[in-house]
Amino acid sequence: FTFSNISEPDSSFFLLVHPLWQSPLSIPGGTRQSPINIQWRDSVYDPFLKPLKISYDPSTCLHIWNNGYSFLVEFDDSTDKSIIMGGPLENQYRLKQFHFHWGAINEWGSEHTVDSKFYPAELHLVHWNAVVYPTFEEAVMEGNGLAVIGVFLKLGKHHEGLQTLVDALPAIKHKDTIIEFDVFDPSCLIPSCPDYWTYAGSLTTPPLTESVTWIIKKKPIEVDENQLEAFRMLLFTSDGEEEKRMVDNFRPLQPLMDRTVRSSFQ
Numbered sequence: 001f002t003f004s005n006i007s008e009p010d011s012s013f014f015l016l017v018h019p020l021w022q023s024p025l026s027i028p029g030g031t032r033q034s035p036i037n038i039q040w041r042d043s044v045y046d047p048f049l050k051p052l053k054i055s056y057d058p059s060t061c062l063h064i065w066n067n068g069y070s071f072l073v074e075f076d077d078s079t080d081k082s083i084i085m086g087g088p089l090e091n092q093y094r095l096k097q098f099h100f101h102w103g104a105i106n107e108w109g110s111e112h113t114v115d116s117k118f119y120p121a122e123l124h125l126v127h128w129n130a131v132v133y134p135t136f137e138e139a140v141m142e143g144n145g146l147a148v149i150g151v152f153l154k155l156g157k158h159h160e161g162l163q164t165l166v167d168a169l170p171a172i173k174h175k176d177t178i179i180e181f182d183v184f185d186p187s188c189l190i191p192s193c194p195d196y197w198t199y200a201g202s203l204t205t206p207p208l209t210e211s212v213t214w215i216i217k218k219k220p221i222e223v224d225e226n227q228l229e230a231f232r233m234l235l236f237t238s239d240g241e242e243e244k245r246m247v248d249n250f251r252p253l254q255p256l257m258d259r260t261v262r263s264s265f266q
């Protein structure tokens with residue numbers, strides 16, 4: 001492996017040093033794997049894309065926990081109280097959870113890249129098609145089963161809404177720790193700019209199923225250094241095990257293959 005530029009790691013870098021992703025580069029026969037690099041000039045403006053409509057009920061928030069891959073905030077998805085619709089979607093989709101991916105340093109951490117640029121972190125808000133499928137588990141197996149909103153995080157000013165999450169992280173430092181989280185409105189983490197890219201992809205961790213309509217917001221949100229450092233204090237490991245810091249929990253870039261990334265903006 002020759003490293004062209006250590007600060008801009010390429011997939012060979014991750015294959016060599018990335019113990020977390022023992023899984024194959026992409027699943028055998030996979031034609032729509034995620035994440036991908038979004039080459040801005042190759043994305044195609046689609047005037048028929050509608051604005052994304054987001055309506056979350058903060059009281060559907062349940063708990064925040066460390067699952068050994070990331071930390072996630074889960075929602076009561078037994079009703080249509082927290083949903084998204086419009087955009088590239090034919091149905092409305094229910095919010096199930098959101099989580100993040102981040103790096104050990106600010107040079108990388110996001111899963112998707114824009115013109116080969118990594119952001120220090122990326123937020124995923126995961127929704128499932130409860131109009132067509134009876135359960136999330138079934139939706140995970142279907143091409144139009146899931147819709148994930150991706151939001152890039154960049155280093156900048158303090159993010160008030162994120163701080164509520166950051167304050168809870170010490171209580172879920174270890175894998176499989178959980179605390180109740182009563183009220184949280186995740187729309188505070190989504191940029192007000194309506195512009196997004198969208199493409200057909202997959203889950204970025206096992207089972208890597210090709211069931212995700214990705215909606216990647218063009219504008220990042222700004223968070224400060226202390227907030228990113230708080231993510232990096234979490235552990236992959238359970239209490240009592242040898243500590244392994246939870247960092248670099250992102251999958252290597254996958255081939256675009258026969259896909260087009262559409263943009264909602266010109």
Ligand SMILES: NS(=O)(=O)c1ccc(NCc2ccco2)c([N+](=O)[O-])c1
Pocket residue numbers: 096097124126137140148202203204205206207
């Ligand atoms: N990084 S992501 O948004 O693509 C992602 C990946 C995996 C899973 N879940 C893994 C899974 C599903 C069924 C059994 O196990 C989820 N999710 O569940 O929201 C999201």
Ligand SMILES: [Zn+2]
Pocket residue numbers: 099100101124204
């Ligand atoms: Zn994710």
